[in-house]
Amino acid sequence: MSWIDVGALEDIPLRGARLVKTPVGCVALFRTGEAEVFAASDRCPHKGGPLSEGIVHGRAVTCPLHNWVFSLETGEAQGADEGSIPTYPLRVENGRLLLDGDAVGRRAAA
Amino acid sequence: MTKKLVVIGAGMASGRMLESLIESDPAAYEITLFNAEPRGNYNRLMLSPVLSGEKTYAEIVTHDDHWYETHGIACRFGERVVEIDRDRKIVVGEKGAVPYDKLVIATGSDPFMIPLPGHDLEGVIPYRDLEDTERMMGLSAKPDAKAVVIGGGLLGLEAAAGMAARGVDVTVVHIMGHLMERQLDEAAGYLLRRALTDKGIKVMCSANSKEILGENGHVKALMLDDGTELPCDLLVMAVGIRPSVALAKSAGLAIGRGVHVDDRMVTSDADVLALGECVEHNGAVFGLVAPLYDQAKVLAQTLLGRDAAFQPKEVATKLKVTGCDLFSAGDFTEGEGREDIVFRDPARGVYKRLVLEGERLIGAVMYGDTADGAWFHGLIKDREDVSEMRDTLIFGPAFQGGAQADPMAAVAALPADAEICGCNGVCKGRIVEAVEGGATTIEDVRAVTKASGSCGTCTGLVEQVMALSLGDDFVMPTAKPVCGCTDLTHEDVRRLIKAQELKSQPAVWQELGWSTPNGCHVCRPAVNYYLLADWPLEYQDDPQSRFVNERNHANIQKDGTYSVVPRMWGGLTNARELRAIADAADKYGVPTVKVTGGQRIDLLGVRKEDLPAMWADLNEAGLVSGHAYSKGLRTVKTCVGREHCRFGTQDSTGLGVKLEKRLWGSWTPHKVKLAVSGCPRNCAEATCKDLGIVCVDSGFEIGVGGAAGMDLKEIQPLVKVATEAEAEEWSVAFVQLYREHAKYLDRPYKWIAKVGMDWVREALSNATERAALVARFDLSQTIYQKDPWAERAEPAAARRFQPLADLTLEAAE
Numbered sequence: 001m002s003w004i005d006v007g008a009l010e011d012i013p014l015r016g017a018r019l020v021k022t023p024v025g026c027v028a029l030f031r032t033g034e035a036e037v038f039a040a041s042d043r044c045p046h047k048g049g050p051l052s053e054g055i056v057h058g059r060a061v062t063c064p065l066h067n068w069v070f071s072l073e074t075g076e077a078q079g080a081d082e083g084s085i086p087t088y089p090l091r092v093e094n095g096r097l098l099l100d101g102d103a104v105g106r107r108a109a110a
Numbered sequence: 111m112t113k114k115l116v117v118i119g120a121g122m123a124s125g126r127m128l129e130s131l132i133e134s135d136p137a138a139y140e141i142t143l144f145n146a147e148p149r150g151n152y153n154r155l156m157l158s159p160v161l162s163g164e165k166t167y168a169e170i171v172t173h174d175d176h177w178y179e180t181h182g183i184a185c186r187f188g189e190r191v192v193e194i195d196r197d198r199k200i201v202v203g204e205k206g207a208v209p210y211d212k213l214v215i216a217t218g219s220d221p222f223m224i225p226l227p228g229h230d231l232e233g234v235i236p237y238r239d240l241e242d243t244e245r246m247m248g249l250s251a252k253p254d255a256k257a258v259v260i261g262g263g264l265l266g267l268e269a270a271a272g273m274a275a276r277g278v279d280v281t282v283v284h285i286m287g288h289l290m291e292r293q294l295d296e297a298a299g300y301l302l303r304r305a306l307t308d309k310g311i312k313v314m315c316s317a318n319s320k321e322i323l324g325e326n327g328h329v330k331a332l333m334l335d336d337g338t339e340l341p342c343d344l345l346v347m348a349v350g351i352r353p354s355v356a357l358a359k360s361a362g363l364a365i366g367r368g369v370h371v372d373d374r375m376v377t378s379d380a381d382v383l384a385l386g387e388c389v390e391h392n393g394a395v396f397g398l399v400a401p402l403y404d405q406a407k408v409l410a411q412t413l414l415g416r417d418a419a420f421q422p423k424e425v426a427t428k429l430k431v432t433g434c435d436l437f438s439a440g441d442f443t444e445g446e447g448r449e450d451i452v453f454r455d456p457a458r459g460v461y462k463r464l465v466l467e468g469e470r471l472i473g474a475v476m477y478g479d480t481a482d483g484a485w486f487h488g489l490i491k492d493r494e495d496v497s498e499m500r501d502t503l504i505f506g507p508a509f510q511g512g513a514q515a516d517p518m519a520a521v522a523a524l525p526a527d528a529e530i531c532g533c534n535g536v537c538k539g540r541i542v543e544a545v546e547g548g549a550t551t552i553e554d555v556r557a558v559t560k561a562s563g564s565c566g567t568c569t570g571l572v573e574q575v576m577a578l579s580l581g582d583d584f585v586m587p588t589a590k591p592v593c594g595c596t597d598l599t600h601e602d603v604r605r606l607i608k609a610q611e612l613k614s615q616p617a618v619w620q621e622l623g624w625s626t627p628n629g630c631h632v633c634r635p636a637v638n639y640y641l642l643a644d645w646p647l648e649y650q651d652d653p654q655s656r657f658v659n660e661r662n663h664a665n666i667q668k669d670g671t672y673s674v675v676p677r678m679w680g681g682l683t684n685a686r687e688l689r690a691i692a693d694a695a696d697k698y699g700v701p702t703v704k705v706t707g708g709q710r711i712d713l714l715g716v717r718k719e720d721l722p723a724m725w726a727d728l729n730e731a732g733l734v735s736g737h738a739y740s741k742g743l744r745t746v747k748t749c750v751g752r753e754h755c756r757f758g759t760q761d762s763t764g765l766g767v768k769l770e771k772r773l774w775g776s777w778t779p780h781k782v783k784l785a786v787s788g789c790p791r792n793c794a795e796a797t798c799k800d801l802g803i804v805c806v807d808s809g810f811e812i813g814v815g816g817a818a819g820m821d822l823k824e825i826q827p828l829v830k831v832a833t834e835a836e837a838e839e840w841s842v843a844f845v846q847l848y849r850e851h852a853k854y855l856d857r858p859y860k861w862i863a864k865v866g867m868d869w870v871r872e873a874l875s876n877a878t879e880r881a882a883l884v885a886r887f888d889l890s891q892t893i894y895q896k897d898p899w900a901e902r903a904e905p906a907a908a909r910r911f912q913p914l915a916d917l918t919l920e921a922a923e
Binding site for chain 2: 004006007011012013014015016018019020021022023026029033034035047048049050053054055056057058059060062064065067069073074097099101104106
């Protein structure tokens with residue numbers, strides 16, 4: 001793994017999300033707790049809705065377009081809907097957000 | 111010959127180590143004990159009871175002069191160690207050097223002081239030792255003394271509670287969103303905050319300190335970054351500790367965050383050992399006392415040449431903060447594949463949350479009732495498979511084996527004196543009596559017994575008792591709950607937010623027994639609305655509980671772009687505004703420009719990144735957000751009225767503009783559209799609006815509850831008034847009545863169908879009540895009537911509309 005510093009934890013509002021552009025497409029970084037974050041694809045497999053604009057609750061996000069709910073831990077759609085979104089390793093260290101560069105198709109800058 | 115041992119630091123770890131050493135072999139060493147504080151070992155954890163007056167210093171001393179004398183320990187208290195000379199194997203104190211064969215560094219930790227401007231003023235102190243404690247105790251001698259504590263962790267709260275117990279006016283300033291965020295989750299943090307508030311301590315979360323203000327070299331106040339000034343005579347900084355490594359570092363020992371030690375507690379020098387809060391072991395540093403005591407035992411054995419190894423254990427934190435029981439263990443935050451079990455008992459102020467991963471319990475947070483903490487901690491430590499007892503796990507060990515599967519059977523089994531409604535002390539027997547006395551509905555029972563009349567969370571239970579008593583005669587009401595997070599209906603939630611004066615989302619989740627940690631996409635926007643509508647001054651709107659359109663102040667389109675609709679007051683515009691709109695359309699490549707049904711212009715297909723800049727441009731021309739995206743006032747449609755029209759009876763355009771200027775920016779349960787027509791020909795289509803005014807020669811006919819969406823509804827007459835001022839007053843009062851009573855996402859026509867048009871007319875016909883409604887509306891507008899575009903065009907806010915990072919750019923660039 002190659003951890004890339006993509007910003008500060010404080011840049012994401014609690015129960016909110018921010019976007020990072022990567023070679024594999026837009027990745028949404030979700031902050032589900034004071035120091036709990038997840039990274040997943042920003043694109044809802046249903047109609048392509050931007051998940052970073054959804055309401056974050058528990059460890060899940062609801063797509064703003066048609067209310068599909070995804071677990072941020074597994075990427076699986078919840079309830080009756082079927083589908084999943086890719087998830088990516090993301091961690092917090094000293095208040096910084098570290099995203100796994102390998103997983104999103106980019107090596108860390110030397 | 112007896113070997114020489116020098117110990118630097120007389121804290122809790124060093125005290126325990128000396129005990130252990132002397133117990134094993136009292137003759138092994140000739141001991142010298144340095145301590146910078148002018149006293150020996152005492153129980154630092156007990157400083158808080160000393161501060162609050164429950165204990166005296168004498169009671170918390172663990173080793174007195176007599177003890178040191180008996181064991182022949184040379185005490186050098188009140189003397190700082192200046193240097194460790196490892197080559198000559200001596201420790202140099204302020205009053206002279208001492209040789210050693212073995213040296214133990216137990217320097218503990220230093221309080222971290224935020225380098226705010228003014229942090230060196232007199233009266234700015236940490237909370238670490240007896241001197242600090244005495245400073246705080248001394249404060250209560252001054253009448254009307256005020257103190258500010260920066261830091262809402264354990265130490266800060268104990269300092270605050272201790273001073274408050276002595277009559278000091280205390281404010282806690284905490285940078286994070288809830289108290290003790292490392293030990294507690296948000297809900298438990300809320301309960302703790304409430305308990306502190308009940309004790310008269312002011313708590314400010316998400317508060318950033320900016321500067322400490324002084325007068326004649328003494329602290330005078332703390333200023334926050336929003337400009338708030340908190341006057342104080344003493345400012346206590348309790349924001350964290352750092353291992354105290356300066357001495358070890360200057361002696362050239364290996365240092366990380368703390369002094370590096372191996373499993374035997376030996377540093378990089380074989381004759382120098384270390385323990386306590388100053389060490390780092392396998393990358394970990396230590397703040398709780400349990401592992402320090404383990405270290406003390408290991409270190410004593412190592413000094414005696416015996417084999418021992420320190421192994422950090424999973425630690426649980428069981429704390430009592432100012433009389434509130436807290437417990438947390440394991441990991442209740444980060445990680446994947448986890449599930450929560452949440453239990454809340456609002457009446458008792460109890461909150462429990464278990465975190466499961468697969469078949470195992472990995473974390474627990476408890477507040478109010480921590481009796482089962484040890485049991486949960488055991489399950490976490492032993493990594494026990496809990497899948498068998500999962501359904502009843504949260505009820506603790508007493509409930510394992512023979513759980514009640516059928517809730518009705520459980521209710522049937524309850525004795526007559528079992529308490530059903532905790533708020534009003536109503537037992538099962540009383541409810542059964544009420545039913546036998548003729549009560550057939552929940553309202554009847556509530557009227558006779560008050561059961562479920564206060565917090566309402568026992569409503570389901572009361573209904574079950576009724577069902578058992580009435581048999582087939584009882585039809586369980588099928589009121590629809592807000593969502594899966596609660597059994598309460600929207601109406602219940604609204605009523606309880608008012609009745610219990612719930613003023614934050616965590617308060618609602620806890621007091622009303624939400625089954626999820628923080629709601630879902632259905633209940634969050636509703637609760638957020640109810641709170642801001644009922645407590646405009648106290649509650650702060652939460653953008654993360656809003657649908658995307660209201661968070662971004664633009665309408666999201668199916669391709670992820672947005673539409674931008676500037677406000678045109680009463681449908682009026684001018685050449686300058688139109689030019690600005692045209693320029694913006696050009697500049698940001700707007701593909702579609704459309705005239706809306708609400709008499710304004712829609713710019714469709716704007717990229718999110720462009721929104722703040724586009725808004726700034728439109729603001730420049732005097733255009734503000736049209737709120738075309740909000741559950742709030744949309745438009746006031748007008749016809750040209752008597753200014754130009756030969757049939758016009760009144761200035762319908764002018765009244766429309768006045769209404770729009772008065773009502774814009776307000777949030778409502780659903781969108782609200784108005785129209786004013788200048789004559790009964792009704793060119794503004796006022797008769798299918800949420801509130802429509804039709805002007806006639808003798809005045810203004812106001813109707814409400816129209817719609818032209820999924821349902822087509824004609825307005826129902828509300829009142830006819832003679833003057834424009836009265837028309838405005840009635841309109842505002844109606845909107846406020848709707849704001850205060852309707853269910854979230856009910857348009858006025860749906861709400862009126864539930865409460866009845868007669869009720870609405872009656873509520874508004876009382877002039878005093880009407881004036882009160884208007885006053886409450888105006889109060890709310892002092893907070894909410896602000897152009898959201900202007901606020902978000904500011905650079906700091908605009909940044910949120912950009913990606914956090916772009917990793918598609920090559921590093922080589």
